[in-house]
């Protein structure tokens with residue numbers, strides 16, 4: 001049997017741009033940004049897909065209200081192809097579709113990377129302008145295997161304004177800039193930037209500090225793509241499978257739509 005080349009890329013015919021959404025720290029909003037950026041790109045008219053690479057804590061089935069859904073698997077001789085599930089105009093694939101929601105995935109690194117590669121290679125994306133990949137936090141096996149196996153267009157870094165999140169986001173940026181990796185960082189998204197009470201629409205409260213996203217973007221020489229506000233019902237909406245576009249607070253929807261426009265403009269030559 002021919003030994004597998006670990007650097008051989010997975011063919012994704014029809015997929016024009018693959019963008020990873022990353023951060024060093026957990027809980028800063030990568031999944032929220034990935035899911036809602038994907039929906040916002042679809043709302044702009046682009047053919048959009050989302051791959052949930054957070055194997056140990058998949059959130060796409062919950063964020064899209066698809067917990068009970070199973071993707072269709074097509075057998076072609078020896079080979080299997082999985083058809084992503086479509087919702088809100090986005091084709092979605094997640095390991096979470098294949099495991100019971102209360103079960104944990106107890107996989108060591110090699111098993112996790114093998115599972116990741118299998119899922120990436122068997123998913124049939126079809127014609128896709130933007131494939132968004134939601135990374136788990138950190139700079140470990142999942143990130144490195146995705147980088148090795150896919151032709152990435154670029155990375156978006158998500159951070160909250162506080163110092164610890166920024167320090168970790170810098171580590172993620174460092175991974176993308178490592179000589180053997182060299183994935184362009186497209187820009188920074190600062191999440192939970194400020195809070196505006198509904199009764200006082202002109203006021204902004206910087207609960208986690210101010211200027212962190214700008215500082216990181218400046219240090220990396222990339223644009224600050226968006227400052228997403230902290231909006232009270234985001235948590236409830238994601239838990240009930242709805243996007244931020246259902247929020248009564250239109251501010252956050254507008255911010256995501258602008259983010260999608262910026263990302264598509266950055267990559268306009270690729271679409």
Ligand SMILES: Nc1ncnc2c1ncn2[C@@H]1O[C@H](COP(=O)(O)OP(=O)(O)OP(=O)(O)O)[C@@H](O)[C@H]1O
Nearest residue numbers: 026027028029030031032137192229230231234235
């Ligand atoms: N702008 C926001 N306003 C209010 N709540 C938010 C916002 N962004 C994210 N959240 C909430 O914060 C929590 C963490 O968000 P999310 O799951 O997107 O983070 P993550 O970085 O993907 O986490 P993990 O590292 O565990 O994968 C979720 O409950 C989410 O609903």
